[in-house]
Amino acid sequence: MLFSHVITLTFCLNLSTSGGLALNNKEKARVYAELGFDWSLFLSTFVHNELVTMTIKMFGNDEQKQKYLPKLASGEMTGAFCLHESSCGQDIAGIQSRATPIQHDGKEYLMFNGLKSWVTNGALADVLIVFSKMRSIADDAVGEQY
Structure with a gap:
């Protein structure tokens, strides 16, 4: 399958640690320009590199970074970004998922209730970045968090 071959070559273009290629923005732009000849390859690679791995790199705790980034960088794991909902599109303020x-x-676990659509890499993902509103069990009167 062409996708798996391309993904293995381009995983984690932006990570300097965890086995990534550590390309600068200009170098990444060249790679993405070439992948742009096949929109599905471009989109799958972009979602994995820029949305999933960078979200974990920027906002994940140390345990999450150690667990996921090396496997995402090597291509052992694939990531998906779950934001879009049919009721609100990509407007994060309108998210209905809980x-x-x-x-x-x-x-302790999180139980998700909701429906996401247009999830790039969703069918093959090992790691999902899911956007939802969150309520605390301790105090149901507390305002919603994202």
Whole structure:
């Protein structure tokens, strides 16, 4: 499959650590320009590199960075970005999806309720960046968080 070959060659164009290629913006632009001849390859690679890995790099905690970035950089894992909802498009203020912290077998999890659409790489992703509103179990009267 061409996608898996291209993805393996271009994973983590922007990471200098975790096994990425550490390309600067000009170098990345050249790669993306070539991938742009096949829109699906461009979009899949861009979502993985710029939206998923950079979100984890910028906002993930140390444990998440250590767990996911090396595997995303090597192509062992694929990432997807879950923002779009049919009711609001990409307007984050209009998101209807909810995440609720739950306890199960002594561990804490998030239970997601909602429907996402237009998820690039969704069918093959190992890592999902999901946008939703979140409510605290401790105080249901607390305002919503994103």
